[in-house]
Amino acid sequence: MSDLVAKIPFLRLLLPAVASISVSAFLIELTYSWIICTAGAGAMAVSFFVSERKQFTCRWLFGAGLFIFVFGLFSFLFRQKIKESQWRFADKPTVCIGTVVDVPREKPRSFACNVKISYPVSHKIVAYLQKEDRVRNITPGDEIVFVAQIRTFKNFGNPDDFDYVRFMRNNGFSGTTYLSSSNWHPTGKEHASLYVSAQKVRKKALEFYRMFELDNDAYSFISALTLGYKHDLTNELQEAFRASGTAHVLAVSGLHVGVIYGIFAFLFSFLGKTGGRFVIKQIMTIAALWLYAFLTGLPPSVLRATLMLTIASVGWMGGRRGFTLNALAAAAFFILAFNPMSLFNVGFQMSFIAVLAILSFSPVLDSLYQPKNKIIKKSWGLFSVSISAQAGIFPIALHYFGTFPTFFFIANMLIVPLIGVIIYACIPVILLTGLKPFQFVIVDWLYPVFGWILKGLIFVVLKVVCFIETLPYAQLSDKPISTLQMMMLLFIVVTVFKFFTHKRVASLIAGLTCSLFFILTFTYAELSRKPVQLAVFNKPGFSDIGLYVDEKRVDFDIKENGFIPHPSKSILRLSESIYSHAETSRPFEIDVIVLSHDPALSIMQLTNIFRTGQIVLDSSIPLYDRIRLMSDCEKLGISCHDVGEDGAYLINL
Structure with a gap:
């Protein structure tokens, strides 16, 4: 390791920086960074006062102090970045003033703008502006005033989705909102910064x-x-x-x-x-x-x-x-x-x-x-x-x-x-394009x-x-590997190249040993494979029902109104109020009822025909109607899973 540090002295700074960020992100939040920095600075200071006969014995002291100091410094920097993206908005429409900091990006039904809010709090958000011609005239640096309820980012809750909330937090964004044409107006002011100026030029x-x-x-x-x-x-x-x-x-x-x-x-x-x-x-x-x-x-x-x-x-x-x-x-x-x-x-x-x-x-x-x-x-x-x-x-x-x-x-x-x-x-x-207005023949x-x-x-x-x-x-495609497998694969690559460089048997043995354990991880994954699951996925505005097999979606045809095949449970899907006027002397026993599409569905009417312990509301039902149906289920003591709010509903086959 000492030879490596001698060749790459900046490793002394990079390793504690990476370690600090990783620990702060995944293990524990280091709230007293100044104590760590002080301890590191103290150790470095002490190393200068060690007597000559003990300098060789205590040669590690400066390096350890530097490691501790950089570790504490980056834990502080990490916490500051986290604070920049923390949620600090009211749960109601609020008047905000902000600056557009990027080139607006055209979407199918809106323009996405990165906005740095200056009032009432200082945070960065993603604002989706209703598509209209005046949005095309917005340039980075333009100040806008708007009234909106800013919401936190939210994962859909599907088992195969990536962590969108963490992704946006890592990019410094606190929330998102949609602005109709009547809810925002340019103030006529412009704000300049190095980044904004660069975006204007771009x-x-x-x-x-x-x-x-x-x-x-x-x-x-x-x-x-x-x-x-x-x-x-x-x-x-x-x-x-x-x-x-x-x-x-x-x-x-x-x-x-x-x-x-x-x-x-x-x-x-x-x-x-x-x-x-x-x-x-x-x-x-x-x-x-x-x-x-x-x-x-x-x-x-x-x-x-x-x-x-x-x-x-x-x-x-x-x-x-x-x-x-x-x-x-x-x-x-x-x-x-x-x-x-x-x-x-x-x-x-x-x-x-x-x-x-x-x-x-x-x-x-x-x-x-x-x-x-x-x-x-x-x-x-x-x-x-x-x-x-x-x-x-x-x-x-x-x-x-x-x-x-x-x-x-x-x-x-x-x-x-x-x-x-x-x-x-x-x-x-x-x-030549720049010279076109001068109308030179050449x-x-x-x-x-x-x-x-x-x-x-x-x-x-x-x-x-x-x-x-x-x-x-x-x-x-569809060959994802875990973080552990990724690290093992990188180690195998390094040992293979090291063997060709130095022709040392130790490198070959290390690579082959790691290859064996790498293969065993797939064996373990196969033995601990999760069962096939029926899934009602969260896809806003749509009904998305399928199978989840080996961490992949598998689609199959499902009737709009009818039973979904399951080996041990009765699962009924209803997409319209076809039972609104039906009567029965004895309600049918149903394990799970999945409701979709029809906002006029009534829990009270369904309980006259079916007796169930679980109702699932998929994301094709509008939010207002899902809230109403959830309230009805609560009154009747029926467990209700709202896919739009709670994420995908999974049930083992």
Whole structure:
């Protein structure tokens, strides 16, 4: 461990930071962070006063104090972030004043706006504005006043849903609301901040891209590729990139920032490679990189990549190998110091693991084969980088998404080089579009040529991605693994590469042993498999009934009015008041009655025909009527499960 810390000194800061955030999030809330920080600072101070003959014995004291201090500091930072997203709104409509901080995103029936409230409390919410033309004129920084009842985020309660509440909390949001056209008005004021200004520039860039005369898919692709704006991408196009293993090109990150760095490094190449002029070159390149990050709206992925390249450039200015594991650890530490919640961001995890894998594994693959032909050498380098990155992130992808793109290496070999060319091709199109109003003859001649080149390149990329998606077994899906299995799989990958590097039997034995336990986890999961369950899922506004098997939904046909097959229980589904005038001398015994669709259903009338101990209200019934039916059940002493409020109703088969 000491050798590792010597090579990567920023690990001394990163490890306690990650440990503190993890403990605070999953184990215990550390309320007295200042005591921990004081203890750590005290231990570091004592280490300076240790006598010379005891310095070797007590050499651990400073390191331990630093660990404790950073641990306490990040527990404080984590608590501050939690407070920013805590619920502090009244349970009734309230007058609020807030600032739109992002570009409004168009939805089927509304516009989603991220709003930073300044009155009556300071919190960030997601406001859904009724779709109308004036919403399109809203720009980041515009202040609005509105009357609304702000609600907390809520999970649907389905067994296969992700934790939406935790996700929004980690992103700093406290609640959500819907605003009709009469419930909000712009105040005419504007608020400026670095982030808001970046979003304004980003919106203008998106509007500028509309002048490229691209079709919808090409426009959404180029917006995602260069500005990181993915909201205009269709679900089909996003799925095609995911299935082909090239979804990373849609998120502006290390690949894109690296291309931009190469462009500016070339433009400033006249400054030379040594001496003071080289330092000026690096400073100008860093400034250009941060200008690009500002243009993209300062998304986390761009900030990560820009910060890593900035640290690397500083290293190059000092005559060192700038892009190292220590630079990676430093970038991770500073990002977590700015926002500890970034640790739980999937993009943060995957991007850093990908770079870590490239820095660690790519040299191993390069040493296995060293071609002399330049073209083959470039191709092999691209292949080794792609394999290394996927080796690092595929356990994480399996854990979060349960998918793995089978032909990722082929797709990346074809797509990644084209991505760089497309970014280069954008530059003349942007310049010529900006010169169009001046009506230069040469612009009118050159623009169609470069526009045709750009459209052709985008067409090729989209066709290749869609073709790879259609190949048999292009994507292994529905293969999720647990957190423990993910950690074991990462360990196996590391030991395999370590064995090829050092040829030590211990690494091979460790990897094989972990592989055995990894297989045993699947055996245990098979033995402890949950029984098949009938589920009434929570899908607002719809009736969604099916089976839940091995953590997956299975749909089957169910009658609108009739019995749902079950081996031991009688389950009746009713979707309309067909028994409102029926009479019987002896009520039928029914274990569970599922009510859906019809808001006029009456519990009193049903009890004249059926005797049951459980009534389930599915989410197709309007909220007001569910409240009425719940009240009737309570009066009659009948257990009632409201799927819309209580989550999915499950019953074993």
